[in-house]
Amino acid sequence: MNNNPIFIPIASGKGGVGKSIITANLALSLANSGHSVVAIDLDLGGSNLYSYLALGNKYPGIGDYLTSKKGKLKDYLIRTNFENLQFLAAEHRIAFMANIAHAQKVKLINEIKNIQADYILLDLGAGTTFNTLDYFDFSKNGIVITTFEKPAIFNTLSFIKNFIHRVALKEAKQNHKLNLEINKAYKNIVGDEFLKINDIIEIIEQIDPELALKITDLCKSYHPRIIFNRGTHPDQLEVINHLQPSIKRNLSVELCFFGFLFEDVSVNLSSNKGSVLLDEYPECIASKGINEIAKRIAKFNNKVIPNSSDLLIKDTQEKFELWNSDLVY
């Protein structure tokens, strides 16, 4: 058991792209390799991670902890049917949990940091509410899931843009004058322009150059990991080359292209049966893909992966050739 867990927040700009199924099965894959793992449902207000872990919606969780005001969050951890894998539920009977106040969020984040495990996976709600952006900040290498559909890709970039703005603004907030200037800049946007992180750093530079440097370094320390889900062919990864110029221009953050999962009918079959994909269909291509990603997580942990896009493209092509006979669309 590890006192310094590796946190893996799993987010997406668009809903329905596979966050929860991937969280559940990555958690099981890491647990199957002997790591102690906790899967937390942080999609407060839209939770369903329990079902992807073949559990009922009957366990008290984060909502009960926050409203009962007693005990520790870790008292709400429950065993799953799988060795090494524990689960923390969201809010099976408490309404409006997506909107918890700032103080409650801070308390929740601190309590999650007190849970002991090798890996703690956090299934987040879709979109860019402040709460979700702050949960994504559990790691410098959080995972963002996308499909290859254009709206999902656009929302992925928008999620990362919002996240980095949030990181920068939280730092700048301590300086009142700066805060006013930044708010003014947000309000003065005209036409279809939008404020880039570099624009904000320029404003900061004029008032507090040291802080501007600090924030630039801070933003650069994040390497969100992108997993493409529901792919049908490795050539779809060409989208990375189309995205790179826009990422460089607008995001000021280096993305890590981390995984590719194939479209697989077994995903739906397992959830309809109420079983866990990796347990029910361990040999299907989605399970194989999840196991590959789990191995990559354990191999790199929080390290930066150089040339991630080349590596991902090469690996996906190899797997496509290897698994081609199993692919059924």
Ligand SMILES: Nc1ncnc2c1ncn2[C@@H]1O[C@H](COP(=O)(O)OP(=O)(O)O)[C@@H](O)[C@H]1O
């Ligand atoms: N690789 C895949 N192949 C086929 N279906 C998938 C795949 N990944 C996800 N799905 C389907 O997409 C739907 C949404 O998945 P879910 O994990 O609930 O998304 P989210 O948590 O992002 O809202 C589910 O019905 C799931 O079965």
Ligand SMILES: [Mg+2]
């Ligand atoms: Mg979900």
